[in-house]
Amino acid sequence: MRRALAGTLAGLLLAGTAACGIGDGGSDDRRLEVFAAASLTPAFTEIAREFEDRHDGVEVRLSVGGSSALAAQIGEGAPADVFAAADEPTMVKVEQEAGEDLSPVVFATNTLVLVVPVDDPAGIEAVDDLARAGVKVVLCAPQVPCGAASRRLLAATGTRVRPVSEEQAVSDVMGKVTSGQADAGLVYRTDVLAAGDRVKCIQIPGAARVVNRYPITALGRSGRSALAEEFVEFVSGDEARTVLAEAGFGTP
Template sequence: MRTRILGLLVAALMVAGGASACGRSDSGGGGGSGSKTTLTVFAAASLTSTFQKIGDKFEDEHPGVKVEFSFGGSSDLVSQIQQGAPADVFASADTANMDKLTAANLQAGDPKNFASNTLEIATPPDNPADIASFADLAKPGVKVVVCAPEVPCGAAAVKMESVTGVTLKPVSEEESVTDVLGKVSSGEADAGLVYVTDVAAAGDKVKGVPFPESNKVVNTYPIVALKDSKHSDIAQEFVDTVTGETGQSILAAAGFAKP
């Protein structure tokens, strides 16, 4: 029996190893030689697709520079940078987490706001609970999922409750926007509160229900080059690309608003 389990584990390890080996040869195909400069960008998870596009453009315009991303929750990224993670640029999903970083004096120059995002209701494609307004979320029997107040999207949801005077009774307070979207697109929940850009990125897996009060709560995204960067000039150029025309058009196409 024991050998069988061992066999199972070995098989699993081999699968994992094979997968990672594949990934390595893929990225190596781009010609990763030692002469390239690698710029490491820590960015909020909600920026994943847009920043990858901006990164590709940046690499085209800067031969010899390779941009690597680490996407995650903004507060996770801040604590990683505080613990000495080698990052050159930090882009946060809210100003609160950027404040944490500047309070620790890890920035080079002042953070710049480069985008903003508002909340939107997401429902399964067939909108089973007939949600048409923010107030509909409080109807009895409607299963609403929001982010927990501890994370930026949840803090925005709490503000939205006080702006509208509607008190939500969520069936779950998730750790991230992706978790909320997962519960909605699988049809477990009748509605969820996420960002406009998340609804756009989810395509036809969810239906977006815009509501007029949404512009009262705006989440601002700041970006900054980091003090401990070994390539501070390139880091600053990346920040300029994001705040400049290239970055702004890509962000706008994904549904982000101007800061």
């Protein structure tokens, strides 16, 4: 009888554990890990909230940063369900690492602008001023989408710049400008809208010809692939597009 009672108690304990979602992956199945480019932070924060509101019990966890750094983490096995990059070449690298066609969808576009501190201590009025001696310019690193685009745009305008710092994310460039550590930097127009009156914005001639296209894909590395596909579809839909437009992103 003691053995029978012990077996019954063990069975009840196991049943209770399963009911709590421990060991069966119940809670994890409703948690979505989304890796997104830093420039998407404000828009994706709102989009994630709207997605959660429409999917009962779902939690969207955002990991934001430089697209290249996120891609490297995914290549090393980071548990990402969705990846949204700031340019297509970075997505291609992720596909190559995965060894499969992930069928990414372009859902937004972005262009670059020149930003300076509100008091503009270096007297920057145009992109040509970045070539002046003593002007502290900060850019994204060349391997980062905003860095690659910055160099294409500067080359198109014939402006030679020696940056005092090269950052791994566009948010870091903005941080250097708003803190006064830099006289100027190139960031996305969406970052300017998010910064509000903390910076002064200067348009760059020809910027509309250097456009970053943002792709998103489900990575399908977990049992949440169906939910990941739903998120990708939601980001590409009308509701999310309204949020993206308000943040300053262009349409695909």
